[in-house]
Amino acid sequence: MSTIVINVDDKSSAKLFLDLARKMNFKARLLTEGQKEDLALLSMMGERSREPLLPVESTLNILKAVNNYLVL
Secondary structure, three states: OOOOOOOOOOHHHHHHHHHHHHHOOOOOOOOOHHHHHHHHHHHHHHHHHOOOOOOHHHHHHHHHHHHHHHHO
16 A cells, blocks of 8 residues: 655645545545644654664763754
């Protein structure tokens, strides 16, 4: 299965795409801003889970460096 995300600027365009998808027998729904943010976060978490893990010390060193940079 593939997924397509289409961002539209107005409700009439959203209705047009939604109606078209449904007429073609695709599952389609509108997402709220909160739902889009939740899905993006879940996607990022999934990507992160497939990356090799860094030792805690490396992560802490990176955070300290960022903190020192921001404090300047």
